[in-house]
Amino acid sequence: MKVIKFGGSSLASSTQLQKVLSIVEADDQRRYVIVSAPGKRFDGDTKVTDLLIQYARQTIHRQDATATVQAIIDRYAEIGHGFNVPEDQLTPIFDTIRNLPNQTYADNTYLMATFKAHGERLNAQLVAAVFKQSGLNARYLDPKDAGMVVTDVPDDAQIIDSSYTQLAQWADSKQILVIPGFFAYNRNGQICTFSRGGSDITGAIIARGVHADLYENFTDVDAIYSVNPSLVDQPAAISEMTFREMRELSYAGFSVFHDEALIPAIQGNITVNVKNTNHPTAPGTLIKSTREPSSHYPVTGIASSSSFCSLYLRKYLLNKEVGLGRKILTILETHHISYEHMPSGIDDLTIIFDEHQLTPELEKTLVAEISAAINPDEIYFTHDYSILMLVGESMRNRVGIMSRAATALADHNIKLIMVNQGASEISIMFGIHDRDADQAVIALYDEFFKK
Known part of the structure; x- marks a missing residue:
């Protein structure tokens, strides 16, 4: 039995939904269908989720939202009319859109979460109606009825483990269950959304909950590629990879999955x-717990991300000062800031952060508090910072990977700011300047794939 998830591009129009319908009809094991909100139909188009965010902001600021509401209704109407869904089944969807401002919300964060979640919620209702109209034994299943309960964080909810027991009751369903992605309900019955990649998270949760044999995630690419296709023409496709490899690459910017999306799976x-x-017969990429090491390609993938910054501090005899690390980490904890890495020398230390956690004001506060706590000789933030990841399970069995990578980067005059090999030995991380990131990825691809 299979759980399948379709992204926004797969559900952007009636033409795309026809492809989805054919995919579901082609395999009677595909019984759990997770749907995103309708995405972009063409370059320059607007996703329904973005229209709903605009609608929410207009509601919060008491602005006229008539045009936005009509634009959202038009998207669902095009899909419904394309399959001759009866008007009496479309009208409740349109009414729900119009009445979103009339609901009661705890505050504006819950309002925003509810508005956004209705992109998926209404699309799942519409897709279920289309399936039934086309002769499939299908029904809409709301996350509340499915038993999904999440933590009380409106825009970054986490599934509560007891949900899996409730989801198990839906295992081996004889019907096709169409379930909206991206959101669930807290214990008070309020809608809360998952973080980035929310529909992927829902798909993984459902797959685990019903003990699926396979979780098929349909996107708009034939496979996951070893490197960003916008940087390298026709890069090598990855036929199989492990969860560990996917997590490492997602962390450094792979766009197929957010790095937390597959944790339930x-x-x-x-x-x-x-x-x-758009090409459902292509084998795609399998992601699983283990795989056989490759004799040809020790490296599975290469990725980079510029969403990092670093705090550098230098102090003579830093390595002799007992409790210095604790003092710094206590300050970070006080401000609810996590760190990514902390490479160090005998007299200096670099702390690498996801810069989305920081603001210019917070950086000044951290510098002031850390300076008062440990009295460093030098301390400053650097923002021209990218993380470059070289990932592959087969790297553990090869000698010289680090040498080849460093040489390839040096040949392109790319300076290394930091080097860190993970304890698992399946990844090597380089800290480099933002301006070098794209060239560094290309250099490593040429070294490990073209050669």
Whole structure:
């Protein structure tokens, strides 16, 4: 039995939904269908989720939202009319859109979460109606009825473990269950959304909950590629990869999955198959717990991300000062800031952060508090910072990977600011300047794939 998830591009129009319908009809094991909100139909188009965010802001600021409401209704109407869904089934969807401002919300964060979540919620209702109209034994299943309960964080909810027991009751469903992605409900019955990649998270949760044999994640690419296709023409496709490799690469900017999206599938040991809605017969990429090491390619993928910054501090005899690390980490904890890495020398220390956690004011506060606590000789933030990741399970069995990578970067005059090999030995991380990031990825691809 399979859980399948379709992204926004797969559901952007009636033409795309026809492809989805054909995919579901082609395999009677595909019984759990997770849907995103309708995405972009063409370059310059607007996603329904973005229209709903605009609608929410207009509601909060008491602005006229008539045009936005009509634009959202038009998107669902085009899909419904394309399949001759009866008007009496479309009208409740349109009414729900119009009445979103009339609901009661705890505050504006819950309002925003509820508005956004209705992109998926209404699309799942519409897709279920289309499936039934086309002769499939399908029904809409709301996350509340499914038993999904999440923590009380409106825009970054986490699934509560007891939900999996409730989801198990839906295992081996004889119907096709169409379930909206991206959101669930807290214990008070309020809508809360997951973080980035929310529909992927829902798919993984459902797959684990119903003990699926396979979780198929349909996107708009034939496979996951070893490197960003915008940097390298026709890069090598990855036929198989492990969860660990996917996590490492997602952390450094791989755009197929947010790095937390597959955790429920990992916990449930559910194999994931990334496939293309527009080319469903292509084998795609399998992501699973283990795989055979490659004799040809020790490296599976290469990625970079510029969403990092670093705090550098220098102090003579830093390595002799007992409790210095504790003082710094206590200050970070006080401000609810996590750190990514902390490479150090005998007299200096660099702390690497996801810069989305910081503001210019907070950086000044951290510098002041850390300076008062440890009295460093030098301390400053650097923002021209990218993380470059070289990832591959087969790297553990090869000698000289680090040498080849460093040489390839040096040949392109790319300076290394930091080097860190993970304890698992399946990844090597380089800190480099932002301006060098794209060239560094290309240099490593040429070294490990073209050669």
